[in-house]
Amino acid sequence: MNRSATPPLGNRRGLALALGGLLVVMAWAGSFGAPFVFDDIAAVRENPTLRAWGKLGEVLAPPAGLSVSGRPVANASLAFSYALSGEQPWGYHAVNLALHLATAGLLAGVVRRTLRRPGLREKFGAAADELALLVAAVWALHPLQTATVTYVMQRTEGLAGFFAVATLYGFLRGVEGERGGRGWLVAAIVACALGMGSKEVMVVVPVMVFFYDRTWVAGNFVAAWRARRLFYAGLGATWLVLAACLLAKGRDGSAGWDAGMSVTAYALTQGEAIWRYLGLVVWPARLVFDYGTELSINFVAVAGVVVLIGATAWALVRRPGAGFLGFLFFALLAPSSSFVPVATQTMAEHRMYLPLAVLVSAAVLGAYAWLGRRSLWLWAAVALAGGVGTWVRNLDYRSERAIWADTVAKRPGNARAHFNLGVALSAGGDKAGARAAWAATLRIEPAHVGASAKLAESLAEAGRAEESLGYFETAARGGRSDGVFLNNWGSALLAAGRAAAAREKFTAAQGRLPESAEVRFNVGNVLVALGRGAEAIEAFRAAVRLRPEYGEAHYNLGVALSGAGQYGAALTEFETALRLVPADESARRNVAALRAYLRK
Secondary structure (H helix, E strand, C coil), rough: CCCCCCCHHHHHHHHHHHHHHHHHHHHHHHHEEEEEEHHHHHHHEEEHHHHHHCHHHCCCCCCCCCCCCCHHHHHHHHHHHHHHHCCHHHHHHHHHHHHHHHHHHHHHHHHHHHCCCCCCCCHHHHHHHHEEEHHHHHHHCCHHHHHHHHCHHHHHHHHHHHHHHHHHHHHHHHHCCCHHHHHHHHHHHHHHHHHHCCCCCHHHHHHHHHHHHHHHHHHHHHHHHHHHHHHHHHHHHHHHHHHHHHCCCCCCEEEECCCCCCCHHHHHHHHHHHHHHHHHHHHHCCCCCCCCCCCCCCCCHHHHHHHHHHHHHHHHHHHHHHHHHHHHHHHHHHCCCCCCCCCCCCCCCHHHHCHHHHHHHHHHHHHHHHHHHHHHHHHHHHHHHHHHHHHHHHHHCCHHHHHHHHHHHHCCCCCHHHHHHHHHHHHCHHHHHHHHHHHHHHCCCCHHHHHHHHHHHHHHCCCCEEEEEEHHHHHHCCCCCHHHHHHHHHHHHHHHHCHHHHHHHHHHHHHHHHHHHHHHHHHHHHHHHHCCCHHHHHHHHHHHHCCCCCHHHHHHHCCCHHHHHHHHHHHHHHHHHHHCCCCHHHHHHHHHHHHHHHHH
């Protein structure tokens, strides 16, 4: 019996999927070494609900003010990453990459099954497997995706993308007449509901499925509704999940019509944003981590987008297949790139996570329709080139300093990028570089409270107390009034010889930080400067009660006691200070002097 040398189709498909998955993992391997940046830090380190994995109610109710606030499914996924690696980034990157791989697999399934539907299988059906795999590979390996996959907190975008494609895949399996069709439709509704709990961009997914049904399954909206009204009722009900999430703890007005940004200006800025995204799809050479909050109105760009939207509307009527792709592209961008301002970022590359799949599908299918099977090798080469680009782009994420330096180089007018570069430089010990970055921040945005406070504190630490005071005042006018800030301000005032003003700041800081030994210590210092030694003794005693191992406070208490003639008590404090800080020569000399004096 003769056996064919060609492996069965199922085996070839599995081998191709495995090879594609391996290439994706290789391209994204560099992401595992990327540290937490920007919103990652607060969402992981300042999010106590991640540590409550056994208490589902807490996990699904993240605190306000974080990127996962009002997004319970996203927060639960972070809790899972925390269970994997604690505060080590690799567990978070691993889940991001796993989601990306799973979404690519589902995308391949959606494309393959779509190409085998009536109206498409005559032209594409014979190569449906290859075309689907190439669409998924080009999409998954594209460097533009680093904004979602490598940046941990875009887990929200990755989850929304996964659940959106899962919803469409479940719908397709449900309408193809296979066994378990109803179960697949229920699974689609569940996926949509989970997506609504991941990110608000999921709002368009029920409409997306309805348009898909009209275009490739039922033929028109009326037939789609009549055939599957219960399904669409369930799909529409998932909007209630989104509404509940929006009513839960929010993200401090970062998005929406009350976000403090002009709706018109934001919408017009999206003209330039969309054209920039399209350019990056073709040539992803200048990817930007953070575009900042700059508004840029280019009426030529806006007019171009309007023409594209008009062409999409025309195609929906005259060429439904092409029109559906155009509609899908704009619909997926609409929640964040239209008339609902996202005040924290006017442009963002992660918004192209799923829209990129639409453009890649159109390009791959268009090339096949024109060149036939010859185009398959072209797209395989494009996918490999994209993987190399992704590997290179991940090098920019190797450290906070690297990614912010890259961002500043590409967006020099981005105040937030300069500020965060300063934070990264300061953490790395480059204090002068940090001050330069914060000064650049203030040149762009003179009222930047964070930069004023950081620059003030850094100047004071460098012994430039007088120079720092103006920046402290600027930060205070901007609303900065926490205890640490007031304590640092008081220290600068004291160093500048303004003891009375310093005492006022230390007193205010003590009210905000009643358990701070450092604040009590500084209160003692300013009282000494004001000649109020008895009160200073009590302040220093309060400091050592709060922190018994505070060597400097013991030393200053000894000085104050000695000044009051309490030599025995002073000796005890100097001895304690020397025990805690054996290298303190001043304490050693004072111990020797007091012992000699008391022996007389």
